[in-house]
Amino acid sequence: MKSVRVLGALAVVTLTGTVVLGLGLPATYEQRTYSRMLALHPPLAWTAYVAFGVTAAASILYLWPRTRRARFDAVAAASAELGVLFTGLTLITGSLWGRPTWGVWWTWDARLTTTALMFVIYLGYLAQRGLADTAAARAKRSAMIAVMAVIVVPINHMSVEWWRTLHQGRSLASLKPGSELDGDFIAAMLLGFLAMTLTYVWLLVMRTKVIEAEADLEEDALADAIAARRQEALAT
Amino acid sequence: MSGYVVACYAVTIGSLSAYSIWAMARLRAVNKRGPRQ
Numbered sequence: 046m047k048s049v050r051v052l053g054a055l056a057v058v059t060l061t062g063t064v065v066l067g068l069g070l071p072a073t074y075e076q077r078t079y080s081r082m083l084a085l086h087p088p089l090a091w092t093a094y095v096a097f098g099v100t101a102a103a104s105i106l107y108l109w110p111r112t113r114r115a116r117f118d119a120v121a122a123a124s125a126e127l128g129v130l131f132t133g134l135t136l137i138t139g140s141l142w143g144r145p146t147w148g149v150w151w152t153w154d155a156r157l158t159t160t161a162l163m164f165v166i167y168l169g170y171l172a173q174r175g176l177a178d179t180a181a182a183r184a185k186r187s188a189m190i191a192v193m194a195v196i197v198v199p200i201n202h203m204s205v206e207w208w209r210t211l212h213q214g215r216s217l218a219s220l221k222p223g224s225e226l227d228g229d230f231i232a233a234m235l236l237g238f239l240a241m242t243l244t245y246v247w248l249l250v251m252r253t254k255v256i257e258a259e260a261d262l263e264e265d266a267l268a269d270a271i272a273a274r275r276q277e278a279l280a281t
Numbered sequence: 282m283s284g285y286v287v288a289c290y291a292v293t294i295g296s297l298s299a300y301s302i303w304a305m306a307r308l309r310a311v312n313k314r315g316p317r318q
Contacts, residue, residue, distance in 0.1 A: 049308075053301075064290060078282060082289045091295065106290070132299060134293055207296070212304045244297060251304045258311040 052247040061229045062089075066233040083230055086249065088237035090135040090160070094198050096128030099249070101195035104188035114256065118184035121191055122174060123252035125167050128246055130256045132164045146209060146221055156212035159201040166194050227271035 069083030102238060103121040106112045139157065140150045151157065169192055205212050 046312075053305075060294070064294065068286070068290065078286055081286050083291060085293050102301050130296070134296055137292050138289045141292070142284045145283065145285050244301075248301065248304055251308045255304070255307045258314070262314075 049247065049250055052243065053248060056240065056244040056247045059236060061244055063233065063237045066229075066236055068128060070233055071228055078148055079142060080143050080230070082138060084102055084233040086135065086142060087234060088241040089113065089131050091238055091239040093128050093131035093135055093163070094202065094243065096124045096131055096249075097163070097195055097198050099124040099127060100167075100170075100191045104191035107184060108190045108192070115180070115184070115260065116253070117258065118180075118187065119253045119256040120249070121188065122256050122262055123190065123249050124172075126168050126252060127248055129164065129167045129171060131241070131245070132160060132167065136160060136164060144148045152211055152213045155204040155208035156210050159197060159204050163197045163223045167229045170194060180264065240274060 063084055067081050070078075070081045070084065072078045073080045099120045103117040103124065107114070107117040107121065136157075139160070143152070144150050170187065173190065175182070176188055178186070204210065
């Protein structure tokens with residue numbers, strides 16, 4: 046519990062720093078104050094990629110017989126849930142940036158479309174986890190889906206290079222030395238990346254613990270129900 | 282400050298805060314229930 050508290054404190058401090066630094070960014074010639082959203086939008090998208098990557102990695106570990114543990118299934122589920130949250134926020138913040146700069150809330154651009162696709166795929170992943178099934182069957186099916194679903198992540202990341210898009214190039218590439226981005230913007234964005242990653246790790250630890258505990262409870266309830274039916278059968 | 286910028290920060294921080302509070306409450310409830318018998 047102490048590590049959860051430390052992670053939480055670090056997440057809150059870095060997020061506060063990102064807000065202060067982000068809102069304090071100078072207005073630019075082309076984008077005026079809208080460029081202040083740069084401290085949040087790319088870090089949110091990056092964290093969604095990390096979350097779906099972790100879901101895939103944990104799923105592979107679950108599928109591999111030698112490393113199969115129920116904990117990996119819980120990590121995959123918790124990470125996918127967080128990935129959906131961060132992708133949803135990426136879509137909303139992107140839309141809030143697109144309206145004043147592009148003139149539209151939404152356009153069927155390759156980056157936007159693949160992000161929406163990623164959101165829907167992982168919503169589907171979470172929905173299928175709710176289907177009635179044994180814990181082992183659900184974990185195996187979910188792991189196979191997660192391994193296939195992760196292909197959308199590199200497609201989404203590279204979409205701005207592979208297709209002619211309205212969306213600008215990869216934000217991670219702009220963090221290299223000699224890029225056109227000003228130092229203040231790089232600092233705010235880097236702190237944003239750190240803050241979102243720490244927030245993700247903190248939430249992942251908490252959600253994994255809860256999902257594991259709920260799975261135990263479900264197993265106990267099933268065992269109790271089977272025992273009760275046996276008692277009934279013996280009594281008749 | 283543009284309304285779009287304010288909305289962007291408010292939605293992000295508001296959503297992350299709400300989700301964190303919910304996650305902490307769920308964890309507290311699970312811990313209160315105690316370990317498996």
